[in-house]
Amino acid sequence: MSLLSVKDLKTYFHVYMGTVKSVDGVSFDLERGKTLGIVGESGSGKTVSCLSLLKLIPMPPGEIVGGQAMMDGEDLLTLSEKEMRKVRGRKISMIFQEPMTALNPLYTVGDQIAETIRLHQKVNKREAFEKAVEMLDAVSIPAPKARAMSYPHQLSGGMKQRAMIALAMSCHPQILIADEPSTALDVTVQAQILLLIDEFKKKYGTSVILVTHNMGVITSSADDVMVMYVGKMVEKGNVYEIFNNPKHPYTQGLMDCILKSTGGKQILKTMPGFIPNPINKPQGCAFHPRCPHRKSICMNEEPPVVDFNEHKTACWLYA
Amino acid sequence: MLRFLLRRTLTIIPLTLVMAVMMFFLMRLLPGDPALNILGPEATPEEIETLKIEMCLDQPVYYQLANWLGGIVTGDLGKSFYHDMPVSKMLFTALIPTLKLTLLSLLFGILIGTGAGVISAIKQDSLVDRIIVVISTSFMAVPHMWLGLLLVLLFGVVLGWLPVAGYESFKDGGVVSLKYLILPILAMSTAEIGILTKMVRARMLDVLHQDYVLTAKSKGLPFWKVILKHAFKNTLITVVTLSGMMLAGLIGGAVITENIFAIPGMGRLIVTSIVRRDYLVVQSAIMLITFLYLFLNFLVDIIYAFLDPRVSYGSLKG
Numbered sequence: 001m002s003l004l005s006v007k008d009l010k011t012y013f014h015v016y017m018g019t020v021k022s023v024d025g026v027s028f029d030l031e032r033g034k035t036l037g038i039v040g041e042s043g044s045g046k047t048v049s050c051l052s053l054l055k056l057i058p059m060p061p062g063e064i065v066g067g068q069a070m071m072d073g074e075d076l077l078t079l080s081e082k083e084m085r086k087v088r089g090r091k092i093s094m095i096f097q098e099p100m101t102a103l104n105p106l107y108t109v110g111d112q113i114a115e116t117i118r119l120h121q122k123v124n125k126r127e128a129f130e131k132a133v134e135m136l137d138a139v140s141i142p143a144p145k146a147r148a149m150s151y152p153h154q155l156s157g158g159m160k161q162r163a164m165i166a167l168a169m170s171c172h173p174q175i176l177i178a179d180e181p182s183t184a185l186d187v188t189v190q191a192q193i194l195l196l197i198d199e200f201k202k203k204y205g206t207s208v209i210l211v212t213h214n215m216g217v218i219t220s221s222a223d224d225v226m227v228m229y230v231g232k233m234v235e236k237g238n239v240y241e242i243f244n245n246p247k248h249p250y251t252q253g254l255m256d257c258i259l260k261s262t263g264g265k266q267i268l269k270t271m272p273g274f275i276p277n278p279i280n281k282p283q284g285c286a287f288h289p290r291c292p293h294r295k296s297i298c299m300n301e302e303p304p305v306v307d308f309n310e311h312k313t314a315c316w317l318y319a
Numbered sequence: 320m321l322r323f324l325l326r327r328t329l330t331i332i333p334l335t336l337v338m339a340v341m342m343f344f345l346m347r348l349l350p351g352d353p354a355l356n357i358l359g360p361e362a363t364p365e366e367i368e369t370l371k372i373e374m375c376l377d378q379p380v381y382y383q384l385a386n387w388l389g390g391i392v393t394g395d396l397g398k399s400f401y402h403d404m405p406v407s408k409m410l411f412t413a414l415i416p417t418l419k420l421t422l423l424s425l426l427f428g429i430l431i432g433t434g435a436g437v438i439s440a441i442k443q444d445s446l447v448d449r450i451i452v453v454i455s456t457s458f459m460a461v462p463h464m465w466l467g468l469l470l471v472l473l474f475g476v477v478l479g480w481l482p483v484a485g486y487e488s489f490k491d492g493g494v495v496s497l498k499y500l501i502l503p504i505l506a507m508s509t510a511e512i513g514i515l516t517k518m519v520r521a522r523m524l525d526v527l528h529q530d531y532v533l534t535a536k537s538k539g540l541p542f543w544k545v546i547l548k549h550a551f552k553n554t555l556i557t558v559v560t561l562s563g564m565m566l567a568g569l570i571g572g573a574v575i576t577e578n579i580f581a582i583p584g585m586g587r588l589i590v591t592s593i594v595r596r597d598y599l600v601v602q603s604a605i606m607l608i609t610f611l612y613l614f615l616n617f618l619v620d621i622i623y624a625f626l627d628p629r630v631s632y633g634s635l636k637g
Contacts, residue, residue: 056536081542088539101530105629106552116538151628167538 002029003174003207004053009067009077011045011052014060018279022048024231025067030175035201035208037222037239039215039254041275045231046211050177052077054092055084071175090120093168097180099160103152103167109136110148113167120171135166139196158189165196172204179211194221215258219243227251230276230286237311247306247313249291285316293317327620331613338609339391339602343384346598353400353596374400387602397599401592406603409588414607416486417577417584421569424504425562428511433558435512436519437551443524451516458513463572467506467579474502484581503580507572511565515558522557526550555626563619570608 011023023045030036038046051057052064053076069076076087096102103112113132117123123131129148136144139162152160161181168176178197182190198221201208210221218225218239225242227235227250235248246252253271273290276282282289288298298316306318354370355362371377375386390396396406439451475483487496526532527550535549574586581587585604592600623630 054537056533085539085541088537090539094537096530096533098530102534104531104535104549104553106627115540119539153629164534167534 003032003071004030005070006030006049006053007068007070009049009052009069010065011048011057011062012065013062015279020278021231021281022062022278023052026226026228026231026233027067028226028233028236030207030209031223032174032207033201033205034223035198035210035221037210037212037218037225038228039212039218039225040228041213043230043275043278044228046213046228047179049228050094050179050209050211053177054088054094055079055081056088056094086120089116089168089173090171091173092175092177093171093173094177094179095161095164095168095181098184099157099164100184102164103160105152108149108151109155109163113148113163113170116167116170132166132170135170136163138169139163139166141166157185158192161185161189161193162196165193165200169200169204169206173206175207175209176200177209177211180213181210182217183212183214190217191220197221215254227254230278230281232286233305233312233314234287235311235313235315241311245311247308247311247318248287248315249293249317250287251313253290285314323624324621327617331610331617334613335606335610336388339388339606340384342602342605343387346596346601347380349593349596351596353598356596357400387599391603391606396603399592399600400597401595401600406599409600410585410604410607413583413585413588413604415488415584416582417570417573417586419489420500420503420507420576420582420584421566421573423500424507424511424569425566427504428508428515428565429558429562431508432512432515433519433554435516437523437546437554439516439520440523440527441546452520455513455516455520458509459517460513461509463506463510464575464579466509467503467576470502470506471579484579486580486582486584499580499582503576503582506579507569507576511569514565515561518557518561519554522554523550526553529553552626556623559619559622559626563616566615567612570612 006029007027009023009026010021013020013022026045026049028036028038038049040046048057048062053069055064055077057064064077067077071087071091076084079087103109107115110129110132113135114125114128117128117131118125121128121131133144133148136148141147141159141162147155147159147163152163155163165181176197181197182193185193194217197208197210200206208221210217212218222239225235225237225239226233227242227248229250235242235246235251242251243255246255256269257271271290276286276289282299284300285291285298285303288294291298295316301316303314303316304319305312305314308318352367354367354374354376358366358370368377375383378386387397394407396410398404399406399409402409435451435455439448442448471483474481481502482499484499486499489496532545532550535545540549570585573584574590576582577584577586578590585608589601589604592604
């Protein structure tokens, strides 16, 4: 049985100009000790899906309209704010894209980690701080004791992201949501951060939801992949399946955008068109204006989800 | 930090000196003769001359200046021309009501202003928020002397709850003596409340959208702790900056407010002394206010360093 099972999640934002269906009926399962990669362009609803699981959507204007997210026999979406607080940081924790701004500039790194520990474990102030230092050591920060007493502005970007991982992992959560954890970092540091997340996954059996728009990151870290396009799942499956045998034209397009080194000169491919306005989505399949295999039915009716042995895609090509 | 403190203390000296010289010459530029003022229009030229000698006004101007500056250093500010009383004693008695008035107004303004600003930001776009925005805007627009008079009319004359004017020292009246200060404080702090509410609201809204607030929520912290510990502390810098700036306005405003409410403070002392051409009193009073202002701004700079670890004066060159 999977650790987290999300069914038909719908998160809408009611704004002045209309309703933005940021996440519109997304379902996925997260297995114990595995990494689920969620891929898609900006605005495809990756981040909103994750924030919905922790009920951290600003309400209003946001609203979780429907669906369920089962974990340990309870539906996260129906929990009260008080019950939700016991999930956040303890069962599910999250790290963000911008390590520069994710830590509060006015408190030391150690204090911020110790705050989480004290919130979920019965320890006193000194013990919590010692545990925070241990966590900083575990994420390979040199001189952890001195760094624990440093303020965020005294740390580099990579160090801050390590500290964020230490903070997120400090209560050994079952799920770590990593929202573009390496995007804002130097290329050399990116790999280190991803490796560090992998290390924790193996050591504690943590499940990871890895949100990214970088296909390269997915190949190196994910076990399963879900591709999203304007709030909907377009393809989902094992990482090898998705890479070797992409079914959906959008996934195929994303694959074509990866620069492959085959020797000789390479031309960087791009996908034609832009992601549509979320208030005014195209009828039928949202991808049809950009799709090279467009049929007339694509413009009028939403595609059904077709299942090829645990490899799912929502496309009229296979229906 | 120690170097910074020393440097800041040293910059106060030239600033004070420039102010002292300016004040001295501004007073001499005013038309009118203090001796004539004291003795009245019927005085004979001989009487006026004797009084002038007595007040050292027959000496050359640079001598008078040097004399006065020397007095500031030694603490002997001379005697008032009008009252047979040392200037330092007059200043001290007038300073207490003014300090009470301005500091209490500042404190009251900070409490109400930041409170309203934070509530308004948390409840953004709600009815409460809209009401607070409208009230704070009108507070900023109302001139405090006019509001002071209206308050006197309502609470002093029509309802009769509070005294119309006057002052009582804490030593004489105890807590009840504060009733004289309620209306002046209300009148003086309105503009301040308006500005603070708006600025704190804007800053708070900015902070609430920062990633570290999301981090704090994702830890599982309760809402009020996210607001007070993580968000509010980041808006405190704004409050401190504004308070330092507003203090200047409050001290200036005290001159008018004290006259409306007949409070025997610095404002009243300065106005009456200017009319009497009591040079030494005016000069010294303004010097004291200048010094107070510089000192409080100095204090604000130190508070910065305590509030925000990124502000480190030790590393600043200059």
